Amino acid sequence: MQKRLLLTPGPTMVPPEVAAAEAQPIIHHRAPEFTPVMKRVQEGLRYLFQTKNPVVILASSGTGAMECALTGVCSPGDKVITVEGGKFGERWGKIAKTFGLNPVNVPIEWGSAITPEKVKQLLDENPDAKAVCITHCETSTGVLTDVKGIAAIVSKSNALLLVDAVSSLGAEELRTDEWGVDMVITGSQKAIMLPPGLAFLSVSERAQKRAAESKCASFYFKLSSYLKNLEKDTTPYTPAVSLIMALDKALEMIRKETVEKIWERHARLSSAIQAGCRAIGLEIFSQSPSHVVTPIRVPEGIDGEKIPKILRDELGVTIAGGQDQLKGKVIRIATLGYATEFDATTGICALEIAMNKLGYKFQVGAGIQAALKELMK
């Protein structure tokens, strides 16, 4: 017998009560009984996003919400600053190019984050930039970007700040209104504890004004249309009803725990993972690691693709490997969303078993001992 554990940076595990809510009989999305659900999830999302502004709900993956955000507030020819420090940062640039924007792509080393100072310099050099697009947690490298510091700079400029928080919202502190972030994007299958299929974006007053003027080619993802429909607690096209019923339940759990406690929990669990790894001589890849996912450098002489394979196939624990240029060079362990201290300890125990099988030399038990000590702090 195996119990399956999903320690990946999305999709993440779904609480049984959320899965049960998803399996409820379908309500017609235009029936009056769906309206209170839409009102309630809107309130819950605004709490989670820490915003008083509308949060748009899309039936799509997180990438769809990135497209909706960027095409929703820009017009062809607009200059936008995009930061390429990993697979997801690159995506901003690709979307911008696709829709005829003029992206200033800023490449930074994979594993490092852009600083507020660098953003200030970029805005000084490009005072006509209409948007700055960054990635809160670059899931491919685990790096966390200083959104608060960057927002303090960008909010004083004419550019809007678009933050891809697909993997981080709920796991890392992000105070949308207080920090002055114009658009925060996230997906359902991360800290929100839902299956994939929904994406969300918050829209500041500045961004709402821009949405009314945007001229990018956009139909399904037309931001202004979602904003107009949201005023009537509805969506322009059929919403993913069962996922929204599940969202209602997940947001109830999130409000009960409170975002502050959830941020704390993510910090505690990922610190335990980091401590456990370091104690058996493994190096954390990222220079500014997030609490979303811990990327671990594969040690010399070990086959990096075999670690996740053994964990998954022999032990029932799914973690992530490296993506693109990091394939085989890192493994990534996440305690994201529906995860407790014992998911973290199981992760470290399983990692010790797998590394031992692969012939990696370390003191068995040192990892889990360090993880436990970290959790007892």
Place this chain on the structure above:
Amino acid sequence: MQKRLLLTPGPTMVPPEVAAAEAQPIIHHRAPEFTPVMKRVQEGLRYLFQTKNPVVILASSGTGAMECALTGVCSPGDKVITVEGGKFGERWGKIAKTFGLNPVNVPIEWGSAITPEKVKQLLDENPDAKAVCITHCETSTGVLTDVKGIAAIVSKSNALLLVDAVSSLGAEELRTDEWGVDMVITGSQKAIMLPPGLAFLSVSERAQKRAAESKCASFYFKLSSYLKNLEKDTTPYTPAVSLIMALDKALEMIRKETVEKIWERHARLSSAIQAGCRAIGLEIFSQSPSHVVTPIRVPEGIDGEKIPKILRDELGVTIAGGQDQLKGKVIRIATLGYATEFDATTGICALEIAMNKLGYKFQVGAGIQAALKELMK
């Protein structure tokens, strides 16, 4: 106590075994155990679509798949023929305009269907047209279009035939390859018996060639990218895993029943609804009614918005009202997807009760008697 019955043309009722499949623990979409699921649903979809060609799966509503199809095989400036005989036919024209295509919009009276002869004439007048976009069942009016006849004409031209079968696929005969239809589009929340959140499109060889050349602005919905990923049984962005697990179960049920039997069942149930309505003096709105949904003209002196309200709030039976210019003028009853003869009889019984409450004069029981007789044929 009320049992809720959903007799709308989407979302439709979800079988309990499909809902249970949806609530299963999440599998990571890049894990090897997801590959056989993707292979199996691809086979099942090809059977349902009656095609040997790839069927793309999107996390979006049906509208997203329409955008994916049209932008996937056209380039800005391309002439396309779109038929506006209802709310959904209009949508083709709007999408075409949004992405810089040159739509020749053909308005026809709401409640009527375009004929193969008219399509032939349009193609003769527009030999440079790159695509003909039609609606199999125009859900807003219940009208069925002769796709087979139109495909026989279009397949001899240089234009591709794009068929919005969002509400009809599985409910009405549609033989994609045999008839020569290039792209068939559908959604999950209709005859496929799933919650909303997935959309599908089949892509003929001609259309695949065109997809490689398309120059429309498209990122999330980039058709060529979905086709490329499908070869590896995957998707470019995170798929809606729980809905795909549910799809796997629903397609198993569909294959067991067979499409021919499912088409027959839809015909039998909607004929019973039609017979029941006629027997109490109600008129069917559509000139060529489909088996997807039966639109019924609201009789003189009766408040058309009150009929669905009484059915839903007092009797637990949700039907649809009229949309846009038909608001208050028609009601629409569907026995689509997971529906049996006793859902049809319940629908007619409930309709008799509601019409009686509203003071409509008719012989009580005449409707259900006619419906029963129709079902006994």
